[in-house]
Structures are given as C-alpha cells and as structure tokens.
Amino acid sequence: MTQSTPGSTTPPGWYPDPSDPRFVRWWDGHAWTANQAPRQAQYQPAFQPPRTEISPQTPVYNPFIWAITLLPLVSLVFMLTWQPEFRMVTTRQGVTTVDPLSIYTPGYFLLMVSGFVIYGLSVFFAYLDHQRLLKSGVVRPFHWAWAFLSAFVYVIGRSVIVQKVAQKRGLWPVWATIAVFVVSMVIAGIWTSNLMQSMMSSFGYSVST
Template identity: 35%
Template sequence: MSQTDGQGGTAAGWYDDPAGSGGLRWWDGSRWSDHVQPAQQAAPPQPAAGQYAYPAAPAYGSHAGTEPRRVDPGTPVYGPFIWIITLLPALSLLLLPLSFTGFEDMMRYEMQSGGTGYGMSGGLSGGALLAQSAATLFGWLIYGAGVVLAFFDRKWLLARGFDRPFHWAFAFIPAPVYPIGRSIVVRRRSGRGIAPMWVSIGLLALSLIIGIAVTVWIFSITIGMMNSLDYGSFSS
C-alpha cells in the first residue's frame, strides 16, 4: 500500500489482499475489512478531494452520443424540390449560347482596336448585349433558386421524419454539393435516395466536356482572326 491520506496514514481503498487470495480487500483507513472482490472488478479510481472529474468528450461527429435514427421503410425520399435543384445545372447549360452571343464580333473589335479597350459596347450589337445581360440575370436567378429550393427540400425531409438531414446552406456552394450531400445522408437514413447524386455527377461531367469544347472553340476562332489580321500567320 503506497497511497497515503493527508495525515500520513494509508488512505481508504481497495488494495491487494494481504491474505494472498489474489483479489482486492478493502482497507478502511485503519484496518482490513472482510470485504473482498476479484481484482478485475476493481472500482475506478476516485478523484482526490478538491479535484474535478471532467466528463469524457463525445467522439468527433457524434451528436450527444446518439446515432441518427433511420426512417420507417417506405418513407418517401424523393420530393419535387430535390429534382428541380438537381436539374438546374442543365438549364444553365441550355442558356450557355446566350453568354457567347456576339463573341466573335467582340474579339474582332478588340483585335482591330489594338487592345486599347472595348468602348461602351465592346463591338457588340444591341441584341448581343441584351442576350448576354439576360444570360447573366438568368444565371443569378438559377443560383438563388437553388438555395431557396434547398431550404424547402430540407423542411420536406424533416416533415417525413429524417433526422438531421443535409443542411440547405451547402447550396450556396455553386458546385452540386447539396444534391450529392443530401443523397448520401438520405441513403444512410433510409437505404435509398442516391439517384440525385448520380444525376448531378453526370451533369457535372457533361459540363466539363462542354467547357473543354468551348475552350477549343474560343482558341480556334482567336487563331483564325489573328491569321486574318496583322498578327502574323499561326497556321504553319
């Protein structure tokens, strides 16, 4: 026995049984008692007087030590809002030609002006300016609609018993974060509901392909205009 109390005596507690039983015997501070218990069932050490025993912190990602509950089988997982959110990028792709209306005229004007500026219209006609402005406006409307619809989609999930669904604020990220995250969380709660994620990934891949094609198109018309003007030949 090596623990001592504040007065030099051995503190009360469970210690190796001096009788050789292999267990622990209770020492009450002045003498051995008749209480014996196996060594593996020893009580955890108690904090000394004046010390505070801090509770163990919950594991990262846990919520009050509980796992999210699963919904009942047959609970709907697809609502109208998630499909609109998922397909909004397709609408953006359809509006892409408006963003490049008059692009060749703008490039020609820039090259002919020697890079001194675009002027008021940048060589664009009134119709081209209107088309590009409409594309910008629709782009912001689509972005805002995605955020609003994500808010209502989360309420839709909560109303059907989904515990802590994916937060709607992730819709502020332009990439398809909300449909993908929402699908993963719903899948964990119900075992279903992964389809919006695959549709979003497919649209993202299509967007990358179209982006590469647009880049090649811009490069080709730029080289063609430079060859037709006084920038030298790039065809050789």
C-alpha cells in the same frame, strides 16, 4: 467536510462550499480555507436522437432535389446563347484591338446574372428539400445551409444521410449530378473551342479544321 477535522483523509481540492452551493471552496486536506471560486456548471452534451430507418414506402426524392441537380443545365443554355462577334477596332493611338462591345453583349450579362440566380435558387431549394425530408421522418437530415458552399456538397451530404436511413435508397441525385457535370463539361469544351476559333479568325489567323 463541513467542519475542520484533524486527521481527515479527504485529499486537498476544490469542493462545494458548505455555506453557499453556488461556490466551491478549497479544502487543504485538514480544513476549509478562505479561497473561494464560482461553481462551474458541468458540461452536458446536447442529446441527439439516433437516426432510425424510415419506411420503404416513404419517398426520399422530391422536385426540389431534382431542381438542384438540373439547375446547372439552365446556365449551360444561357452560355450557348452568348455568341460574341469579336469585332476589331483601331484606337486613336493606332492600336488594333477587340471592340469590348462585341464581347459584353446582353447575352454576356444574362449569362452572368443567371449564375447568381441559379446559386440563390439552389440554396432556396435546399431549404425546401430539407423541410420535406423532416416531414418524411428523416432525423437530422443534412443541413440545407451547406448549399451556400456548393449545391454539389449539399447533394452529396443529403444523399449519404438519406441512404443510411432509407434502406440503400437516396443516391440517385449524386449520379444525376455527376452526369450533368460531365455533359456540361463536354458541351462547354466544344463551345469554348468554337469560340477560340472565331476569335482567332477575327484576328486574321487561319484556323485549320
């Protein structure tokens, strides 16, 4: 197609410009036209090496993944140390209400701060765990940035990938996370019940047990 050829069987279309390979030119089926456009590079997907199994002797657990799993218990400890008194005060308008200072104690702010600290530590430990898995030979481990969404999401994704390359190992962090969640919910439920009873007693209501 480097020249006009009557009777050519080449169908009309865009083809590499014979005068400049950086462009494509429209072939109308008989001759080159003046229509020209930049040549677009063909898309080539990035090569991703397959995940291969690691040796049975290669450790798949490390202190960082266990720290991520157990960190919620630290927040639970701070919650148990917060014991508001629910003192009642009377405003100038004669309205009786709860004294805010009896709720927003140092223990309350410590509990709030601990939540942010635990979140940050979870992301940091996820990064360290990701680096440790790379050094152990795990190809494309679950990315640590998922911990920004939730530590539980990272633990699940990490365990699924490790389980695929470590011969059915790697799921213990998931079970540990579930156990920590169940224990935390039970303790938090009991603590909340006691807190509500204390609040109702402060309001002058009789709470039967």
